[in-house]
Amino acid sequence: MTEDPILSVRDLTLDIPTAGGMLHAVRGIDFDLHRGETLCIVGESGSGKSLTSLALMGLLAPKIQRSAARIDFDGTDLLKASRRQLRHLRGARMSMIFQEPMTSLNPAYTIGDQLAETLLLHRKVSRAQARARAVELLEKVGITAAESRLSQFPHQLSGGLRQRVMIAMALMCEPELIIADEPTTALDVTIQAQILRLLVDLQREMNMAMILITHDLGVVARVADKVAVMYAGELVETGPAEAIFRQPAHPYTRGLINCIPVPGRTERGARLGTIPGIVPSLVGEVTGCPFRRRCDQAVEACAHAIPLHRLDGDTHQLRCVHPDGHRHEEVTA
Amino acid sequence: MLRFILKRLGLALLVALTVSFISFSLLFLAGDPAIAIAGESANAKDIQAIRELYGFDRPMLVQYADWLWNALRFDFGQSYYFKLPVADLIAERLSVTMTLGVCGILFALLTAVPLGVIAAIRPNSLIDRIALFLSVAGQAMPSFWFGLILIVVFAIQLGWLPASGASSWQHFIMPTVVLGYYAMPAIMRLTRAGMLEVLSADYIRTARAKGAPEGRVLFKHALRNAIIPVVSLAAVQMGFMLGGSIVVESIFALHGAGYLAWESIGRNDLPTVQALILVFALFYIVFTFLADVLNAWLDPRMRSA
Numbered sequence: 001m002t003e004d005p006i007l008s009v010r011d012l013t014l015d016i017p018t019a020g021g022m023l024h025a026v027r028g029i030d031f032d033l034h035r036g037e038t039l040c041i042v043g044e045s046g047s048g049k050s051l052t053s054l055a056l057m058g059l060l061a062p063k064i065q066r067s068a069a070r071i072d073f074d075g076t077d078l079l080k081a082s083r084r085q086l087r088h089l090r091g092a093r094m095s096m097i098f099q100e101p102m103t104s105l106n107p108a109y110t111i112g113d114q115l116a117e118t119l120l121l122h123r124k125v126s127r128a129q130a131r132a133r134a135v136e137l138l139e140k141v142g143i144t145a146a147e148s149r150l151s152q153f154p155h156q157l158s159g160g161l162r163q164r165v166m167i168a169m170a171l172m173c174e175p176e177l178i179i180a181d182e183p184t185t186a187l188d189v190t191i192q193a194q195i196l197r198l199l200v201d202l203q204r205e206m207n208m209a210m211i212l213i214t215h216d217l218g219v220v221a222r223v224a225d226k227v228a229v230m231y232a233g234e235l236v237e238t239g240p241a242e243a244i245f246r247q248p249a250h251p252y253t254r255g256l257i258n259c260i261p262v263p264g265r266t267e268r269g270a271r272l273g274t275i276p277g278i279v280p281s282l283v284g285e286v287t288g289c290p291f292r293r294r295c296d297q298a299v300e301a302c303a304h305a306i307p308l309h310r311l312d313g314d315t316h317q318l319r320c321v322h323p324d325g326h327r328h329e330e331v332t333a
Numbered sequence: 334m335l336r337f338i339l340k341r342l343g344l345a346l347l348v349a350l351t352v353s354f355i356s357f358s359l360l361f362l363a364g365d366p367a368i369a370i371a372g373e374s375a376n377a378k379d380i381q382a383i384r385e386l387y388g389f390d391r392p393m394l395v396q397y398a399d400w401l402w403n404a405l406r407f408d409f410g411q412s413y414y415f416k417l418p419v420a421d422l423i424a425e426r427l428s429v430t431m432t433l434g435v436c437g438i439l440f441a442l443l444t445a446v447p448l449g450v451i452a453a454i455r456p457n458s459l460i461d462r463i464a465l466f467l468s469v470a471g472q473a474m475p476s477f478w479f480g481l482i483l484i485v486v487f488a489i490q491l492g493w494l495p496a497s498g499a500s501s502w503q504h505f506i507m508p509t510v511v512l513g514y515y516a517m518p519a520i521m522r523l524t525r526a527g528m529l530e531v532l533s534a535d536y537i538r539t540a541r542a543k544g545a546p547e548g549r550v551l552f553k554h555a556l557r558n559a560i561i562p563v564v565s566l567a568a569v570q571m572g573f574m575l576g577g578s579i580v581v582e583s584i585f586a587l588h589g590a591g592y593l594a595w596e597s598i599g600r601n602d603l604p605t606v607q608a609l610i611l612v613f614a615l616f617y618i619v620f621t622f623l624a625d626v627l628n629a630w631l632d633p634r635m636r637s638a
Contacts, residue, residue, distance in 0.1 A: 059541055091544030098542075103535040108557045108632055118543045153633040169543070 004075075005032035006176055006209050007056070011069040014051055014060070014233075021283045025051055025064075026233045030317075033226070035176065038203065038210045040220040040241070042256065043230030046279060049213045050099070052230075053179045056211075057096050058086045074176065092122040094177040095170035097199075099185050101163035105154035111138075111165055112150025118172040137168035141198060160191040167199060171206070178203065179211045184219075196223070217260050221245055229253045232279050232290035239316030249311060249318045249325035251297045289320065297327040337629050337636045345622045352614040353404065357397050359610065360603050365389075369601045370413055409608035414600045419608045423590060427612070429499050430589035433508055433581070434574040440513030441520055442567060449524025450556065453532060464525070468518035480511045480584040497586035508585045512578055516570040523566055527559035534558075561632050568624035569617070576613035 014026035026048040033039050041049050054060050056071065058078065071078040073094065076085065098104045106114060115137065116130035125133070131150060138146035141164040154162060163183060170178055180199060184192035200223045203210045214220060220227055224241035229250060237250040248254045255275040277294030280286075289295070292302035301321045309318045318325060360366050367384040368375075375383075384390050388399070403409070409419035452461040487507060488496035495504050531537065532555055540554040579591035590609060597605040629635045 057542060059538060087544045087546060089544070090542055096542045098535060098539065100535050104539045106536040106540070106554055106558070107634060110633075117545070121544050155634050166539075169539075 003034060005034050005072075006074050007031075007033040007211075008070060008072040009056070009068065010071075011067075012052065012055060012071065013067045014048070014055055015065045015067075017063060017065070018283060023283045024233060024286050025282060026055070027286065029230075029235050031226075031228055031235070031238060033177070033209045033211065035209055036204075036207045037225045038200070038212060038223055039226045039228060040224035041211060041213045041228045041230055042215060042217060042220055044215055044279065046232075047230045048233040049230055050181050053096065053181050053211060053213055056179060057090060057094065059090075059096075088122070091118050091175075092173045093175050094179070095173075095175040097163075097166050097170050097178065097180040097183045099182040101159050101166055101186060104166055105162055107154055110151050110153055111157070115150070115165070115169050115172060118169055122173050133172060134168070137171055138165070140171070140202065141165075141168045142194075143168075159187055160195065163187060163191075163195055164198070167195070167202070171202060174206060175208060177209045177211070179213070181213045182215070183212075217256060229256070233282055233286075234290060234319060235317075236289075236291065236319050237317065239311070243312055243316045247311075249309075249316070250291075250320055251295045251325055252291045254325070297322060297325070299327060334629065334636055338626055341622055341625050345618050349615060349618050352618070353401055353611055354397060356607050356610040356614065357400050358393075360607060361393065366603055369603065404608070404611065410604040412597075412602055412605045414597070414602040414605070419604050422593065422605060423608055423612060426588060426590040426593045429587050430575055430578060430582070430591060432505060433512060433578060433587060433589060434571060436505055436509040437512035437574050437578070438516065438567060438571045440509050441516040441570065444513070445517045445520035446524050446560070446563070449521045450528055450551070452521075452525045453528030453559075454551065456529065461525075464521060468521050471514050471518040476511055476515050476580050477584055479514065480507065480581060483507045483511065484584070499587045499589075504585070504587070508578075508581050508587060511584070512574055512581045516567075516574065520563055520566060520570070523563050524559065527562055528555060531555045531559040557631055561628050564624050564627050564631070565621075568620040571620045572613070572617035575616045 009032075010030050012026060012029040013024075016023040016025050029052060031039065041052065043049050051060070051064070055064075055066050056078070058081075060066060068079060073089065076089065078086070078089075081089070105111070109117075112131055112134055115134035116127060119125055119130040119133055120127070134150060135146045138149055143149055143161065143164055149157075149165075154165075157165065163186075167183070183199060184195050187195060196219060199210075199212075202208075212219070212223065220241065226238065227241045227244045228235050228238040229244070229252065230236070231252050237244065237248070237253045244253065245257065248257050252275070259274065275294055280290050280293060282290075287305075288303040289298075289306045292298040295302070297320075299321060306319050306321060309320065309323050310316065311318060311324070322328070365380075367380050367387065367389050370387070371380045371383050388396060391399075400410075407420045409423070411417065412419050412422055415422060448460075448464040448467070452458075452464040455461060484496045484507065487494045494506055495501070496507075498504050532551075534555075537550060537555055540550045545554070576591060576594075578589065579595045581587070582589045582592040583595070590612070594606065594609045594613075596602075597609065625635075
C-alpha cells in the first residue's frame with residue numbers, strides 16, 4: 001500500500017448547536033481509504049455514522065459546524081474547495097446512496113429523467129446518450145425491461161427497485177468513491193442480501209473505493225477490507241477487517257461481536273449477547289472514554305484523556321486506556 | 334393522462350349541470366317571479382297575464398329544460414330592468430371583470446410565489462419577516478379601506494392615477510393591487526410552507542448529492558413539488574376574484590360583472606342574477622378543472638386519482 005489514499009480524513013469534528021448547548025456529535029475521526037477498498041463504519045444508531053458520511057459529501061445542514069485537520073479527496077482539499085468545485089465532485093467522482101429509497105427519488109420526475117440528469121450535469125453528452133447510459137446501468141443493477149422503466153415514476157416502483165435505481169444513479173458517472181449509508185436498512189430481509197451483493201459486485205467490477213455504513217456485523221464480515229468501529233461520535237477501533245474479527249481489542253468491539261448469534265454454536269433459545277446501558281449525552285463538554293459507563297473493563301483513568309494505541313504495526317488502532325483493551329490486575333491494584 | 338383529463342371533464346360537466354339547476358331554482362325561492370315583474374300595484378289579472386306570457390304556469394322541470402336549452406345557446410332571456418338581452422349585458426360587463434381578475438391573480442402570484450420561496454430559503458431572515466408582515470397586513474386590512482387609502486394617496490395627493498372608471502389601463506392599476514393583495518397572503522404562506530417542507534425532503538438531498546447547482550435544486554426539484562397546493566388555491570382565488578370583486582368594483586366605479594350582480598339583486602332582476610350565478614359558478618368549475626389538469630401534470634401520482 002504505497003499508493004496515496006483516495007480519501008484521507010484527519011481529526012474530523014462535527015458540532016451541532018442545540019438549545020441545551022453544543023452537541024459534540026462527531027469527535028476526531030481519522031481514516032484513510034484506498035482505491036478499490038471497502039471501509040465499513042459500524043456502530044449503533046446515533047453514533048454519528050450518517051453525519052460523518054454527509055460531512056464528507058459536503059451535504060451537512062448549514063447549522064452543523066464542521067472542522068478537520070484534513071479532508072483530502074484524491075489531491076483535492078475538500079475543506080478549502082469552493083462550492084463549485086464540490087458540486088463538480090459530487091455525483092461525478094464521489095456518489096452517495098441513502099438509507100431511504102422510498103423518499104430519495106423525486107416524485108415529480110421519471111426514473112429516466114432523474115438518471116440522465118446525473119450524467120447531463122457532469123458530462124457533455126446528448127439526452128439520447130444519457131438515456132442510453134441510464135438503460136445500461138439499470139440493466140447492470142438487475143432491473144428487467146430497463147428501457148420501459150425510464151418512463152416510469154418512482155411511485156410505480158417497489159422499495160427494492162427504487163434502491164436499485166438509486167445505485168444506478170450513483171454509478172452514472174463511474175465515481176471513484178461511493179458512500180452507502182445503510183443502503184439496505186429500509187428493505188425486506190430477502191431483498192437486503194440481493195442489494196448488498198449487487199453493490200459489492202459493482203464496487204469490485206468498477207474498482208471503486210466504498211464506505212459502507214451499517215450496523216450489521218454480518219455484512220461487515222463478508223465485505224469489509226477495513227473496519228472502523230464508531231461509538232458516540234468517536235472511532236474507538238479501526239483496522240483491517242480480518243484483524244478486527246480475529247482479535248477485537250476494544251471492549252465495545254468485543255461486545256458487538258459477541259452480539260452476533262452464530263448458527264450451530266449459539267444455542268437455540270439462548271439469550272443473545274447485549275451490551276448493558278445507554279449511549280451518553282454528547283451535549284456540553286465530553287471527556288474521557290464515552291463507553292466507560294457501559295464497559296466491564298473500566299478503570300478510573302477512563303475519565304481522562306484516552307491514548308491511541310497501535311497494534312500489529314500501524315494499521316490496527318485502538319482508543320482505550322488499556323494497550324490491548326483488557327484490564328490487567330496491576331492497573332486496578 | 335388523457336384518461337384523467339376526460340374523467341375530470343365528465344365530472345366538471347356533472348357539477349355544471351347541478352349548479353345550473355340550483356341557479357334556476359333560485360327564481361322560485363325568491364317568491365313568485367310574476368309578482369316581481371308586475372310590480373306592487375298590479376292586479377291579479379295582470380299577474381296572471383304575465384305568468385302566461387313568461388311561461389311560469391308550466392311545470393318547473395319543463396321550464397328548467399327550456400331555460401337550460403336557451404342558456405346553452407347563450408340566451409338568458411331579457412333583463413327585467415334594462416329590457417336588454419342578459420347575455421349582452423353580461424358579455425359587456427365581463428370584459429372588465431375578466432381583465433381585473435386576471436391582472437389581480439397575476440399580481441398575487443407574481444408577488445406571493447417569489448416572496449414565499451425566498452422566505453422559505455432563508456427562514457427568519459429580514460425578507461422572511463417582511464413577507465410575514467405583508468401577509469398579516471394583507472389579511473387584516475379590509476379591501477375597501479386599502480382601496481380608499483390608495484385613492485387618497487395616488488389619485489388625490491399625488492395625482493398619478495385616475496380614481497375611478499375603466500377607460501384606460503391606468504384605471505386598472507389600483508384595483509389590481511387591491512384585489513391581488515387580498516389573495517396574496519394565503520398564496521405566499523402556502524408557498525413558503527410548501528417550500529420549507531419540500532426542502533427538507535430526502536430527494537432534495539439526493540439532488541444535491543448528484544452535484545445539481547442550487548438554483549436547479551430549488552426550482553426544478555423543490556418548487557415543482559411545493560407549488561402543487563398553491564395551484565389549487567390560486568384556482569379558487571381566481572374564481573372568487575371574478576365573482577366576488579364587487580367591493581373593489583364599487584370603490585373604483587368599474588362597472589364589471591360583480592357590480593352588475595350587486596345592482597341586479599337590489600333590483601330584483603332575476604334573469605340577470607340567475608345568469609350571473611351560473612357564469613360565476615362555471616368559472617369556478619373551469620378553473621378547478623384547469624388546476625386539476627395542471628396538478629396532474631406537476632405530480633404524476635395524481636394522474637391515477
